Structures are given as C-alpha cells and as structure tokens.
Amino acid sequence: MATIGERGASSAWELTRMADRISFIYLERCTLHREDNAITAEDADGVTHIPSATIGTLLLGPGTRVTHQAMSLLGDTGAGVVWVGERGVRFYAGGRALTRSAxxxxxxxxxxxxxxxxxxxxxxxxxxxxxxxxxxxxxxxxxxxxxxxxxxxxxxxxxxxxxxxxxxxxxxxxxxxxxxxxxxxxxxxxxxxxxxxxxxxxxxxxxxxxxxxxxxxxxxxxxxxxxxxxxxxxxxxxxxxxxxxxxxxxxxxxxxxxxxxxxxxxxxxxxxxxxxxxLPDAETDPADPDQDRVTLQTDHGTDVDAGRNWGWPDW
Incomplete structure (x- = not known):
C-alpha cells in the first residue's frame, strides 16, 4: 500500500463538486484522524466517519486535536480548514478557502x-x-x-x-x-x-x-x-x-x-x-465552481485558457 508521501494529489476532476459538498462542518472536543479516505472524529461517544470529499470547510472548535494524516487528506481533497471558537464566534487561524475560484x-x-x-x-x-x-x-x-x-x-x-x-x-x-x-x-x-x-x-x-x-x-x-x-x-x-x-x-x-x-x-x-x-448578478454560485479553471489575462479585457503558449496571431 502506498504511504502518505507516495500518494498523488487528487485532480479537480476526481473531487466532489463544491456545490454538492456540505458547506460547513463544525466539530469540537474530539480528535481528528484519517482512516482510508475518510476523516474520523473520535470523542467520548465513539468514532464518527466523515467522507473527506464531502467537506467544503471544516470548522475546528475548542478541544479539537488533528493529526498530520488528517490534514494531509483534507488538503488532498480540497477542503478548507478554519480554527474557531465555540460555534465560530472567534477566529484563530485558517487554511485554504473552501473554493478554488478567485x-x-x-x-x-x-x-x-x-x-x-x-x-x-x-x-x-x-x-x-x-x-x-x-x-x-x-x-x-x-x-x-x-x-x-x-x-x-x-x-x-x-x-x-x-x-x-x-x-x-x-x-x-x-x-x-x-x-x-x-x-x-x-x-x-x-x-x-x-x-x-x-x-x-x-x-x-x-x-x-x-x-x-x-x-x-x-x-x-x-x-x-x-x-x-x-x-x-x-x-x-x-x-x-x-x-x-x-x-x-x-x-x-x-x-x-x-x-x-x-x-x-x-x-x-x-x-x-x-x-x-x-457578485449580485452572478448566475452561478461563485464559491462552488464546477471545475478547477486557470486562465490568462489579455489586453482586451477577456481571458484565455492557460496551459498553452499563445503567439501574437492567436490573440
């Protein structure tokens, strides 16, 4: 079985769309670990399995501990992590955003x-x-x-x-x-x-x-x-x-x-x-994009696809 360091990062096409994820999951007074492709939250009542690909942003409240493997999985699946006070009334630190879109x-x-x-x-x-x-x-x-x-x-x-x-x-x-x-x-x-x-x-x-x-x-x-x-x-x-x-x-x-x-x-x-x-006039949810898309800016106010070399005739 591949170790954590040998596993490749999941591509945007393999991940659950943000629109289909749970926007926020709040946890407190538990230990977060990894079991296969799930995050486990262990507290006095037992262990709860949370499929990591279903998480938009994980809010870690008081009394939470998280392992390195759990953070590795959350990063691999594109989940955001924010350390907060009870029910989010304090902000302490944050990892990535829940969206890949800018x-x-x-x-x-x-x-x-x-x-x-x-x-x-x-x-x-x-x-x-x-x-x-x-x-x-x-x-x-x-x-x-x-x-x-x-x-x-x-x-x-x-x-x-x-x-x-x-x-x-x-x-x-x-x-x-x-x-x-x-x-x-x-x-x-x-x-x-x-x-x-x-x-x-x-x-x-x-x-x-x-x-x-x-x-x-x-x-x-x-x-x-x-x-x-x-x-x-x-x-x-x-x-x-x-x-x-x-x-x-x-x-x-x-x-x-x-x-x-x-x-x-x-x-x-x-x-x-x-x-x-x-974005009051947005037709789609700007925080829940269907795909991970990178573009290049042009002098004409429009963007073109990244990932290729653009010569002058192409513009």
Whole structure:
C-alpha cells in the first residue's frame, strides 16, 4: 500500500463538486484522524466517519486535536480548514478557502478599486442593515450620519426594553472592565461578530483588508461584514445578558451569541450576504465552481485558457 508521501494529489476532476459538498462542518472536543479516505472524529461517544470529499470547510472548535494524516487528506481533497471558537464566534487561524475560484476575491478587488462601485457596495451594506432604507444617491457622510443615528436609537431602545440605565457607548481599547456591564456586553458581542465575519471571509477566499466602509486596517472588510448584524443580533443579546446579571458579563455574552448564531444559522446567511454584495448578478454560485479553471489575462479585457503558449496571431 502506498504511504502518505507516495500518494498523488487528487485532480479537480476526481473531487466532489463544491456545490454538492456540505458547506460547513463544525466539530469540537474530539480528535481528528484519517482512516482510508475518510476523516474520523473520535470523542467520548465513539468514532464518527466523515467522507473527506464531502467537506467544503471544516470548522475546528475548542478541544479539537488533528493529526498530520488528517490534514494531509483534507488538503488532498480540497477542503478548507478554519480554527474557531465555540460555534465560530472567534477566529484563530485558517487554511485554504473552501473554493478554488478567485471570482469573489476578484469581484471584491474590482469593486473596491473604483470609488463609484465602492460606494455602491457601501450603500448595499446599509440596505442590508436597515431594510426599507432608501440609500440611492446618498454620500458617504450621509450614510455614516444615518448609521450613527440608527445605532444610537437602537442602544436607547434596547436599554428601555431590558430596563437598564444607558449613558452612551463607552469603550477604552485594551481595558474591557472600564465600561459598565452593558458596554462590556456590547464589546464582547462585537468581538463575536468579528470572529464570525472573519471565519466566513476566510472560507470564501475574500480579502479581509479591502473594506467598503472601513479602511486602513488588515480586517477592514471583516468589520464591514460584522456590522451587518450588529443592530439585529449583537446589541439586543448584549443588553439582555447585562440585564440578567452584572457578573461574568463577557463570557456569558459570548455563550449567548454562540447560541443565537446557531439558532438562526448566521454562518450560512453571512456566506450568502457576502456573495450577493460582491457578485449580485452572478448566475452561478461563485464559491462552488464546477471545475478547477486557470486562465490568462489579455489586453482586451477577456481571458484565455492557460496551459498553452499563445503567439501574437492567436490573440
């Protein structure tokens, strides 16, 4: 039998189409190993076999250990691997994306590089955050002004709903305990949203640093996507946790966000939102290509097939 080092990598034609795979599989508190062409997850309840070719992206939560052979198989079958906190609310590290296509990354870079289309995506993000809001023709200053008012209104509304006294948003970077329980909970909830957004962006092969609202930071796009769910999920959960008890606010908020995210299927929704924002008119799923295709760019705005030498008459 061939050893791991002697096995050849599977070609794109031998692998399961991404469209036919399970987008995300989340595992925690288990040991991952390899048995033939399956990943095994062993925990206190026994061993579960997972055909590696059916995995889009594997999310490894707390308490997971993975062997070298398991990682070798995952890489051979084109599966992505992301190390996360419970239910994906923290992002720690990532391997390859779940897709071999650069379609989303290219669409993101193209939209970001033009000031007009960059503003178009920013407007679309605000419409996702605040359904029914007419953003047509609004400048960035007007968008930021509306966003600021809506978020402040939501803080006051959630404080009134939960019976908390609210004196505004106060956060000192690096000093989590400086705020009151509500502010601590909001900070913890926001960190969870960042983890979910970065997990999604990494899995889709997008560029974390190319933001459409935020700018100048390696995680600008992560902050953009995380904000899509701030007023709907993060703020209400934070106030509910702070209203229940003033002790251990940070960890209780993270657990509450974890449960809410799992309940509403936020990871899947986040994936779909990113795709719609970057390629709203795509007829096929940009993250689930039928084949592994490499092309060459030309001066005429069209691409030609790679794998051959192109002379001048061929262009």
């Amino acid at each position: 379609a989303l990354a290219q669409a993101q870079a193209t939209a970001w590089a033009n000031r007009r289309t960059r503003l178009d995506v920013a407007r679309a993000m605000y419409r996702l955050r605040f359904p029914g809001e007419d953003t047509a023709g609004l400048t960035r200053q007007e968008l930021l002004g509306r966003e600021g008012r809506r978020v402040k209104d939501r803080y006051r509304a959630e404080a009134a709903r939960t019976g908390l006294t609210w004196d505004g948003r106060h956060y000192t970077p690096g000093d989590f305990t400086s705020g009151d329980p509500a502010n601590q909970a909001i900070t913890a909830a926001a960190q969870c949203m960042y983890g979910i957004a970065q997990t999604t962006i990494t899995a889709l092969g997008c560029v974390p640093g190319l933001g459409f609202i935020h700018s100048g930071h390696e995680l600008a796009f992560v902050l953009d996507i995380a904000d899509l769910y701030k007023t709907e999920i993060a703020i209400p959960v934070a106030f509910e946790v702070a209203a229940e008890d003033t002790e251990d606010v940070g960890s209780r908020t993270r657990r509450a966000i974890r449960d809410r995210v799992n309940e509403i299927g936020l990871l899947k929704r986040c994936v779909n939102d990113v795709k719609r924002l970057l």
